[in-house]
Amino acid sequence: MVRFSGILHFVNKHIYKSISYRRVIWSNDMGFIRTPSLTKQVQGSRSSSVTFSKENAMNSQLTMGRLEWVMLIMLSILWGGSFFFAKFALSDFPPLTLVFLRVSIAAIALGTYLILTRQTFKVPKSLLLAFVGMGLLNNLIPFSLLFWGQTEIGAGLASIFNALAPVFTVLVAHQFTQDEKLKPGKLVGIGFGVLGVIVLIGLDLKRGIDTWTLLAMLACIAAALSYAFASVFGRRFNRMDVTPVQVAFGQVAATAVMMLPIALSAEHPFSIPAPAFSSWLAVICLALFCTAFAYVLFFRILATAGATAISLVTFLIPISAIALGTLFLDERLAFNHLLGIGFIFIGLTVLNDALRKRLGTWLFSRRKSTPDCTSSIAIPRK
Numbered sequence: 536m537v538r539f540s541g542i543l544h545f546v547n548k549h550i551y552k553s554i555s556y557r558r559v560i561w562s563n564d565m566g567f568i569r570t571p572s573l574t575k576q577v578q579g580s581r582s583s584s585v586t587f588s589k590e591n592a593m594n595s596q597l598t599m600g601r602l603e604w605v606m607l608i609m610l611s612i613l614w615g616g617s618f619f620f621a622k623f624a625l626s627d628f629p630p631l632t633l634v635f636l637r638v639s640i641a642a643i644a645l646g647t648y649l650i651l652t653r654q655t656f657k658v659p660k661s662l663l664l665a666f667v668g669m670g671l672l673n674n675l676i677p678f679s680l681l682f683w684g685q686t687e688i689g690a691g692l693a694s695i696f697n698a699l700a701p702v703f704t705v706l707v708a709h710q711f712t713q714d715e716k717l718k719p720g721k722l723v724g725i726g727f728g729v730l731g732v733i734v735l736i737g738l739d740l741k742r743g744i745d746t747w748t749l750l751a752m753l754a755c756i757a758a759a760l761s762y763a764f765a766s767v768f769g770r771r772f773n774r775m776d777v778t779p780v781q782v783a784f785g786q787v788a789a790t791a792v793m794m795l796p797i798a799l800s801a802e803h804p805f806s807i808p809a810p811a812f813s814s815w816l817a818v819i820c821l822a823l824f825c826t827a828f829a830y831v832l833f834f835r836i837l838a839t840a841g842a843t844a845i846s847l848v849t850f851l852i853p854i855s856a857i858a859l860g861t862l863f864l865d866e867r868l869a870f871n872h873l874l875g876i877g878f879i880f881i882g883l884t885v886l887n888d889a890l891r892k893r894l895g896t897w898l899f900s901r902r903k904s905t906p907d908c909t910s911s912i913a914i915p916r917k
Contacts, residue, residue: 603840610832611848615855617825618690624817627810629802630682639791640822645784666785673765674790677758687751689866694856695876696755702728703763711767727882735875783830
C-alpha cells in the first residue's frame with residue numbers, strides 16, 4: 536500500500552506540479568476537471584474548464600504531447616486490463632464478491648492517498664447522498680452487470696458493449712438536462728451505435744446462441760446505460776467543494792458499504808473454496824491499478840490535455856481488452872464482433888464534435904501539404 540501511494544504521490548508531484556486546483560467541474564465525458572481563478576476553456580465534446588497555476592497560465596496550453604500520449608495509452612491498458620483481470624479473477628470469485636473486493640481495496644488505496652496528500656474533507660449529508668448515488672450508478676450496478684456478464688462472454692466482447700456508454704450518454708443527457716439537447720447530426724452517430732449492436736447480437740442470434748449468453752450481452756449493454764446515467768448524475772458535483780480524487784474515493788467507499796451485505800447474503804463468499812494466489816493477484820491489480828490509480832491518471836490527463844483528448848480512451852479500451860484476451864485468455868472474436876465495433880467507433884466519432892472537427896482539420900492539412908505533382912511536370916506541346 537505504501538508503494539502504491541508512493542506511485543500516486545510521484546504522479547501528483549512531478550508530472551502535474553504545474554496544475555493548481557480549486558473546485559470541480561463535472562464533464563459528461565465521464566471525468567472531472569477543476570476550475571481556478573484563471574481558466575481556459577476547452578473546446579471538447581462538452582464545455583469544461585481547466586486550471587493552471589498563476590505563473591504558467593499565460594504559456595500553458597491543452598496539448599497532447601508525448602507524455603500525454605504515454606499516459607493515455609497507459610490508461611487504456613489499465614481500463615482495458617480491468618476486463619482481463621476480472622475475467623481471470625472470476626474463475627475463483629463470484630461476481631458480487633469480486634465487485635466488493637474491487638471497490639473496497641480501491642477505497643483503502645484512495646483514502647491512503649488523500650491522507651498522504653492532506654486532502655481530507657468533511658462529508659455533509661448532501662455530499663454523502665451524492666456519493667451513494669454516484670456509487671450506485673457508476674460502480675455497483677455496472678460492475679455487477681459486467682462481472683456477471685463476463686461469466687458467460689469474453690473480456691473483449693464485454694469491452695465492446697461497454698464502448699456504447701457515450702452513445703447512451705447523449706440520449707440520457709437529452710432527456711434529463713437543459714443544455715445538452717440532442718442535435719439532428721448526432722442522430723447519425725446514434726444510428727451507427729445501434730447498427731453496431733444489431734450486428735453484434737443479431738448475427739449471433741441468427742447463428743444460434745444460448746439464453747445465458749444473450750442475457751450476458753444484454754447485461755453488458757445495461758452496464759453501459761448505467762454509466763450514461765452516472766455521467767449526467769455527476770453534474771451535481773459542480774456545486775460541491777470537492778476534488779476529483781475525493782469524489783473517486785467517496786463513490787468507491789459508498790459502493791463498498793452497499794456491496795458488503797449484498798455479497799454476503801447472495802453469494803456466501805466464506806463458503807467458497809480458497810482462491811488461487813493468481814486470482815488474488817488479479818483482484819489486487821483490478822482494484823489498485825485498474826480502479827484507484829486509473830482514476831487519478833484519468834483526472835490528470837483530463838486536466839492537461841482536455842476532454843476531447845481523454846475521449847480517445849473510449850476507442851482504445853476495447854483494443855487493449857481484445858488484445859489481452861486474445862494473448863492470455865485464448866479468446867477469439869467473430870467477424871461480426873469486429874464489424875460491430877467498427878460501426879460503434881464510427882458512431883462515437885460522429886457524436887464527438889470536437890474530435891470529428893480535429894480529425895477533419897488534420898486530414899485537410901495533410902491534403903493541403905501534399906505537393907501537386909502535376910504543377911511541376913512540363914507538358915510538351917505538340
